[in-house]
Amino acid sequence: MRHITTNNTPTPTIRGIADHSWQARGLCHSLPPKVIDTLFFPAARARAAIGEAKSICGQCPVKKACFDYALDNEIRQGIWGGLTEAERRPWHRKVNKRLDYSRVKAVFQGRDIHLSDAEREAVTRHAYARGWSPERLAFTLRLDLDWARDLMRNAAHAVADRDRYWDQGDETAVAGDETAEDEDVASPVQVPRQVQTHSLIAALRKAA
Numbered sequence: 001m002r003h004i005t006t007n008n009t010p011t012p013t014i015r016g017i018a019d020h021s022w023q024a025r026g027l028c029h030s031l032p033p034k035v036i037d038t039l040f041f042p043a044a045r046a047r048a049a050i051g052e053a054k055s056i057c058g059q060c061p062v063k064k065a066c067f068d069y070a071l072d073n074e075i076r077q078g079i080w081g082g083l084t085e086a087e088r089r090p091w092h093r094k095v096n097k098r099l100d101y102s103r104v105k106a107v108f109q110g111r112d113i114h115l116s117d118a119e120r121e122a123v124t125r126h127a128y129a130r131g132w133s134p135e136r137l138a139f140t141l142r143l144d145l146d147w148a149r150d151l152m153r154n155a156a157h158a159v160a161d162r163d164r165y166w167d168q169g170d171e172t173a174v175a176g177d178e179t180a181e182d183e184d185v186a187s188p189v190q191v192p193r194q195v196q197t198h199s200l201i202a203a204l205r206k207a208a
Contacts, residue, residue: 022065027056041078050084057082071095072114107140115141120151128155 023029028036039056042049057063057079067081067088076085076092083091099118107113107123115123120141127137138148 022062022069025062026066027060039079050079053079054082071098112142121155124151124155125158128152128159 028040031039038046039049039053042053057066060066060082063081067083069075070078070080070088071091074092076088078085080088096117098116099122101122103113103115104119104122104126107115108126113119123141124137127140132152134145134148134152137143137152138145141148143151
């Protein structure tokens with residue numbers, strides 16, 4: 001399992017895509033294959049089997065990892081994480097809108113996480129705020145470089161729009177303060193973030 005950090009941050013608890021070690025700690029792991037098929041892939045109205053499977057899942061120490069595995073890998077059949085196919089259906093429908101900041105944090109700590117669209121956007125914006133290059137983002141998220149450039153460009157536009165909105169009130173306040181203060185007192189020189197942002201957008205456009 002890949003784990004790359006540049007600091008002393010503790011190892012994240014969220015597992016990477018290729019890490020299946022949690023399965024060995026599942027309570028269903030040692031059950032015979034026929035029993036697993038009967039309990040965890042039951043017929044639609046096999047209430048007794050479903051109830052017994054849910055009872056096992058309720059005591060399982062890796063129930064959440066099992067549930068996340070089913071979502072990340074689009075496994076819609078069977079009982080995973082204590083939830084049936086029908087119970088997991090709403091989660092599958094909104095999986096690309098999931099925004100779990102513990103998963104975002106795990107990416108920056110070196111984990112290879114299967115991110116939702118919302119989580120990938122959050123990672124990109126944090127990466128942009130940290131001054132990452134598109135090449136570094138592409139490596140971290142295992143993306144094509146052109147895709148990484150597009151994500152960084154979108155993040156730059158989003159930050160520029162945000163700064164443009166929030167800076168309006170700040171500029172008014174600064175102008176009012178300057179008229180009230182003595183001319184001998186120099187106001188602090190501020191370099192708007194949006195100036196830096198526009199420069200990055202132009203550089204990304206040239207690189208594309």
